[in-house]
Amino acid sequence: MMADGGYYSSKKTDDICEDVCGKETRAALSMSRLRCILRGLDFKTFMLLFVLIPTCIFAIYLHGQKISYFLRPLWESPPKPFHDIPHYYHENVSMENLCKLHGWGIREFPRRVFDAVLFSNELDILTIRWNELYPYITQFVLLESNSTFTGLPKPLVFAGNRDQFKFAEPRLTYGTIGGRFRKGENPFVEEAYQRVALDQLLRIAGISDDDLLIMSDVDEIPSSHTINLLRWCDDIPPVLHLRLKNYLYSFEFLMDNKSWRASVHRYQLGKTRYAHYRQTDDILADAGWHCSFCFRHINEFIFKMKAYSHVDRVRFSHYLNQNRVQDVICKGADLFDMLPEEYTFKEIIGKLGPIPSSHSAVHLPAFILNNADDYKFLLPGNCKRESG
Numbered sequence: 001m002m003a004d005g006g007y008y009s010s011k012k013t014d015d016i017c018e019d020v021c022g023k024e025t026r027a028a029l030s031m032s033r034l035r036c037i038l039r040g041l042d043f044k045t046f047m048l049l050f051v052l053i054p055t056c057i058f059a060i061y062l063h064g065q066k067i068s069y070f071l072r073p074l075w076e077s078p079p080k081p082f083h084d085i086p087h088y089y090h091e092n093v094s095m096e097n098l099c100k101l102h103g104w105g106i107r108e109f110p111r112r113v114f115d116a117v118l119f120s121n122e123l124d125i126l127t128i129r130w131n132e133l134y135p136y137i138t139q140f141v142l143l144e145s146n147s148t149f150t151g152l153p154k155p156l157v158f159a160g161n162r163d164q165f166k167f168a169e170p171r172l173t174y175g176t177i178g179g180r181f182r183k184g185e186n187p188f189v190e191e192a193y194q195r196v197a198l199d200q201l202l203r204i205a206g207i208s209d210d211d212l213l214i215m216s217d218v219d220e221i222p223s224s225h226t227i228n229l230l231r232w233c234d235d236i237p238p239v240l241h242l243r244l245k246n247y248l249y250s251f252e253f254l255m256d257n258k259s260w261r262a263s264v265h266r267y268q269l270g271k272t273r274y275a276h277y278r279q280t281d282d283i284l285a286d287a288g289w290h291c292s293f294c295f296r297h298i299n300e301f302i303f304k305m306k307a308y309s310h311v312d313r314v315r316f317s318h319y320l321n322q323n324r325v326q327d328v329i330c331k332g333a334d335l336f337d338m339l340p341e342e343y344t345f346k347e348i349i350g351k352l353g354p355i356p357s358s359h360s361a362v363h364l365p366a367f368i369l370n371n372a373d374d375y376k377f378l379l380p381g382n383c384k385r386e387s388g
């Protein structure tokens with residue numbers, strides 16, 4: 001009478017089990033109980049095969065990236081630490097004194113400064129950047145492509161809005177480059193191609209030996225006093241990274257103080273190449289702001305999510321939903337639902353969950369505070385974005 005696979009007999013076993021397991025009659029113990037245990041096992045095996053395993057696979061599909069990010073400390077060791085150069089600044093301290101505090105001498109006249117960026121569509125942040133740096137810049141060099149790094153066609157946004165930047169026109173070298181539109185290529189290849197073109201544009205702008213060159217993304221903004229210091233002081237390192245405060249969505253959400261990709265170079269003809277990776281160990285502390293995804297319109301967030309070199313992070317199309325994006329911005333959560341990219345469990349756990357709101361708008365680019373009505377969306381307490 002043991003279950004022999006047929007539908008009828010297993011049905012029968014079910015009935016017996018219900019009877020026996022339900023009432024705890026002593027007489028029914030022995031054989032019947034064994035059957036119940038066996039049936040229980042069958043049921044467990046069934047659960048394992050058809051419920052638990054698929055659920056696990058689905059969970060890994062949904063959260064695999066999180067699991068691997070969480071385990072990062074096991075599979076990746078942290079990059080070599082930077083050599084942090086302390087940064088001294090107060091508006092009432094003379095330049096001579098500031099240079100001396102850094103162990104540098106002062107020059108008789110300042111170096112020329114070139115600020116070179118690859119532009120995508122970030123008009124607001126470019127306006128803030130150029131106003132912040134304007135007093136100390138010899139030439140703003142801006143290159144724009146009609147392709148995103150991920151090979152999507154894009155309009156020449158700067159060209160279409162050039163009249164908003166009249167103040168910078170006398171110091172502007174603007175160039176465009178046609179995208180290559182290779183399907184399925186790694187976005188970093190298109191990015192590298194555009195950076196080579198930027199080297200040529202810098203030559204056209206008239207850069208020469210020992211001029212200062214700022215290499216950074218548009219949203220990595222050195223503070224103007226930092227650039228003023230570096231153009232006046234002698235003996236600064238030939239290549240110096242800038243440590244910037246990392247903000248997300250606006251100056252309400254301070255993620256950490258660890259942005260390092262921006263760098264300043266004493267230009268050497270034939271040697272200096274425009275790059276956005278680590279180039280040296282020296283980094284100057286507290287040198288400005290990196291405001292990622294600091295956009296006015298929801299559509300700009302969605303464009304950036306698709307145009308970005310890490311487009312693989314958009315794993316589900318609902319990530320691009322307007323309401324979801326707005327919610328994520330107001331919470332200070334992650335647009336790609338990812339875990340922090342850190343190298344120790346302590347740091348990962350410390351950064352889990354949304355970024356706490358800050359109420360400080362002290363030491364931000366002056367242009368934002370002088371035009372606060374227009375740039376409210378970047379200030380604390382204004383997370384609601386314009387749609388469209």
Ligand SMILES: *[C@@H]1O[C@H](CO)[C@@H](O)[C@H](O)[C@H]1NC(C)=O
Pocket residue numbers: 092
């Ligand atoms: C800075 O210097 C000016 C004049 O030299 C003085 O009036 C002012 O109080 C100083 N500010 C601070 C914060 O020390």
Ligand SMILES: *[C@@H]1O[C@H](CO)[C@@H](O)[C@H](O)[C@H]1NC(C)=O
Pocket residue numbers: 146153177178179
């Ligand atoms: C991009 O620009 C290049 C060069 O200006 C042009 O030949 C090409 O047709 C443009 N492509 C698109 C999709 O706009």
Ligand SMILES: *[C@@H]1O[C@H](CO)[C@@H](O)[C@H](O)[C@H]1NC(C)=O
Pocket residue numbers: 254255256257286
């Ligand atoms: C970043 O540095 C500032 C001081 O410049 C400090 O007040 C703040 O707590 C730091 N924030 C984080 C997240 O480390």
